[in-house]
Amino acid sequence: MKKVKLGIIGCGIAARELHLPALRKLQDKFEITMLCNHTEQKARDLSEQLGRVPYVLDYRELLESSEVEAVDIALPIHLNFKVAKDSLLKGKHVFVEKPVTANLREARKILSQSEASDLVMLVAENFRYRKVYLRAKELMKKGKIGKPYAAMWDLFNQVTLNSKYAKTKWRQHPKYPGAFVSDGGVHNVAALRMLFGEFTSVKAFTKSINPKIGSPDTMSLQFRSQSGVDGVFNIFYSVDGYWENRLLIFGSRGSIIIQENKLMLKNNSEDDYIEEVEDDNGYIAEFTDFYNGIRKKKKVLSTPHEGLKDLEVIIAALKSAESNRSVSLTH
């Protein structure tokens, strides 16, 4: 099948470090035909790296090109909506970094627009494609831990201004609610929704411990879900002296423990089962899904609808933290 001619809009960290390694492995599926970046230096550097792929400084120029049939939008979050909207208007398939947009109003608009078109739009939420979570889902479906009833996710780390992500000005002064806990936390929410279905209510508190990296940087979110699996998701970005990324899933007959790409299945009557899942964090899978959406007309996994649902949870959590009330999510 013909390669998809891909234009990359935004030559920052996401494009260079997250997307490019995957695209290099998918050269039978994608051809990078054009680049765009507002700061010329970044565009030129990436162009050189890719063997002098043509670049432009204005994304509207890229959208005019017949050499581009799909775009990879890897921009500051607050630009997602405008660029995705214009891309769809110009007949381009859209692959856009999470979160789908900066707010729910924009997310609902882009959802309508994409649903009204025949174009493929995929929200690049890699956690929906990460093998370790898909494997956990499979094990639960097989009944390996009985009936799941709770999920506890602890993400404790320290992001300082030395972090490449925290250095980006748009993260320090975010034009979207929730700063790091929204930008980062939307990943975990996506995985939790994928594993346990829709959240019915959330209750959260947030804190700003190191305002330099953007506020808030700390959130504890208690959720209840339609499936009856309730839990807590803690995302703390200013923890000094402790580091952890651990998802515990408790079932009536066993537990699943996930730490990064390591999955453990434990119960008190059988031997532990431990699996190190080989994974590139889902990037190859999400681009492959995008390709299959375009060339094979398959429905993609990470639709704008899913992106909207992820964002709804984050926004509800922020609202809950502000009001100190439980916020319900209706569907």
Added chain:
Amino acid sequence: MKKVKLGIIGCGIAARELHLPALRKLQDKFEITMLCNHTEQKARDLSEQLGRVPYVLDYRELLESSEVEAVDIALPIHLNFKVAKDSLLKGKHVFVEKPVTANLREARKILSQSEASDLVMLVAENFRYRKVYLRAKELMKKGKIGKPYAAMWDLFNQVTLNSKYAKTKWRQHPKYPGAFVSDGGVHNVAALRMLFGEFTSVKAFTKSINPKIGSPDTMSLQFRSQSGVDGVFNIFYSVDGYWENRLLIFGSRGSIIIQENKLMLKNNSEDDYIEEVEDDNGYIAEFTDFYNGIRKKKKVLSTPHEGLKDLEVIIAALKSAESNRSVSLTH
């Protein structure tokens, strides 16, 4: 100073396994002068063990004895109120196992009664006396972790009917709200209040995974406190395949990690500080406090007022779980 003549009411697990080892080390302070248990066998066994201390089957008989000036009440929770009330009426100092009573109405009544008397009443909440928590408090006071902002306590284990505690009929069919999560959780609430001050609101969910041990057996409690330290306390008694008891305290300049009696102080700029705190879980300290209350007229640490406050948090959490709302605690 004269030894306190102590009558033990209830010769079950708490008296035999928790109180007796401490009392044996405090023979200069306490003399066990009488025992009482409804089931004669238990009373007789303990009497033999103690060199034939006289025993009775009805606590009212014990309260009539001039050889008893203070009582150690180690009974099923729902009996605490009546026996404590009668003991105070008969002029005996009262040492009563936690939680202070089965409900708030009783707790308020016994508080009034004890405050109106000159007698010492101590709620035997050993977590208020555990060195490891007192040490954490001291380190925080010294500014070792900067400004504390969050506390996350995970208590995950599996209590089955093989557990000596779960075997007790009054725990399987509790005549007090909250079953194991109340009976057990009140300990951690006491420690958290001691460390971080009064809770201002709670939001919880509860579950009943193994109804045989009493319902509920699972609770996740999000709390906010007056001191600005907010957090989550998870108490899960039916976890199959995973075990943990870990309190994390996060501050602006470091973290404290407590696992049982081990305390670690960590931050990203200095070497870790690790301390194994020698402790009998606070039993000697609580009896000593009781003794000093009686003989030295010192105010005890674990008053009925503190017991009431602990219980208020648990009751608010259960109410929150039922309503799925945040419940505020006013003071």
